[in-house]
Amino acid sequence: MKSGFVAVAGRPNVGKSTLVNALCGGKVAIVSDKPQTTRRRIFGIANGPDHQLVLADLPGFQRPLDELTERMQHTVDSAFEEVDAVLFVLSARERIGAGDRFIASRVFALGVPVVIALNKVDRLKAGHIAQQMTVASRLGPFHALHPVSAKTGDGMGELRDELVGLLPEGPLYFPEEQRTDLSPELQVAELIREKALWLTRDEVPHAVSVEVEEVEEKVVRASILVETESQKQIVVGKGGAVVKEIGVRARPEIEALLGHPVFLELKVKVRPKWRRDASMLERLGL
Numbered sequence: 537m538k539s540g541f542v543a544v545a546g547r548p549n550v551g552k553s554t555l556v557n558a559l560c561g562g563k564v565a566i567v568s569d570k571p572q573t574t575r576r577r578i579f580g581i582a583n584g585p586d587h588q589l590v591l592a593d594l595p596g597f598q599r600p601l602d603e604l605t606e607r608m609q610h611t612v613d614s615a616f617e618e619v620d621a622v623l624f625v626l627s628a629r630e631r632i633g634a635g636d637r638f639i640a641s642r643v644f645a646l647g648v649p650v651v652i653a654l655n656k657v658d659r660l661k662a663g664h665i666a667q668q669m670t671v672a673s674r675l676g677p678f679h680a681l682h683p684v685s686a687k688t689g690d691g692m693g694e695l696r697d698e699l700v701g702l703l704p705e706g707p708l709y710f711p712e713e714q715r716t717d718l719s720p721e722l723q724v725a726e727l728i729r730e731k732a733l734w735l736t737r738d739e740v741p742h743a744v745s746v747e748v749e750e751v752e753e754k755v756v757r758a759s760i761l762v763e764t765e766s767q768k769q770i771v772v773g774k775g776g777a778v779v780k781e782i783g784v785r786a787r788p789e790i791e792a793l794l795g796h797p798v799f800l801e802l803k804v805k806v807r808p809k810w811r812r813d814a815s816m817l818e819r820l821g822l
């Protein structure tokens with residue numbers, strides 16, 4: 537039995553969470569086109585007949601701006617302390633530049649094998665992919681470099697085999713049927729937040745958090761927290777249209793997660809400066 541931990545690093549939006557989901561064969565981490573979607577460390581667990589690969593999906597490296605981002609950066613730093621390998625994700629669709637080199641300087645200093653995944657190669661021309669692979673290969677002494685598409689699944693089998701090959705002999709860290717370390721309540725909260733992220737923009741996504749109050753047999757009660765009255769108006773929408781749409785999109789996924797139908801009761805609440813409030817962050821599990 538081979539088992540171990542692999543930290544996932546890379547700039548915001550390169551597809552880290554999408555990759556973790558693809559490797560785990562199901563949704564463990566929420567995905568959006570907004571930066572800072574991933575706020576906490578999430579373990580995605582990929583089980584095979586002879587292995588357990590635990591992937592740590594992480595917030596992006598960033599300069600801390602407030603208590604929330606400070607905690608996020610601490611999460612990232614401590615996650616790298618004891619891993620068997622790093623999966624360094626790049627986007628083939630964007631220029632590989634200073635942001636990637638900054639992360640490279642950190643991951644190549646860890647002293648564990650670094651596997652580079654050049655993601656988002658779907659619909660890119662072979663020449664363009666080759667060019668990006670050359671640029672990627674200059675980032676540091678990588679162990680392997682895989683062009684992949686987390687979206688189409690292209691190259692993912694090879695990437696998974698590569699990572700499993702780097703794991704030591706070890707025990708099962710999680711029960712085989714478990715795909716993430718998040719509690720059902722936190723998974724529900726994340727699913728709701730994902731829908732809120734897709735339906736809002738500008739500063740609103742950064743100001744949104746979700747607190748699940750109750751997961752009962754038939755009812756899930758949750759609050760969407762924002763920082764100001766005007767953000768609340770946006771998230772509620774005209775005649776409640778936006779919060780309703782969040783519910784319409786989140787409910788089927790919550791039902792799939794819990795395995796039964798539920799009534800989803802969503803409220804939108806103003807919690808001024810929750811991102812700077814240590815006790816609020818504790819309550820949200822951040």
Ligand SMILES: Nc1nc2c(ncn2[C@@H]2O[C@H](COP(=O)(O)OP(=O)(O)O)[C@@H](O)[C@H]2O)c(=O)[nH]1
Nearest residue numbers: 548549550551552553554567568656685686687
């Ligand atoms: N075309 C394409 N888009 C992708 C791929 N992987 C992720 N994305 C998109 O990139 C955006 C950011 O993905 P996400 O996983 O949240 O990135 P993260 O911030 O690195 O975790 C989302 O809109 C994804 O749908 C891919 O392989 N191909």
Ligand SMILES: [Mg+2]
Nearest residue numbers: 552553573574
């Ligand atoms: Mg993410």
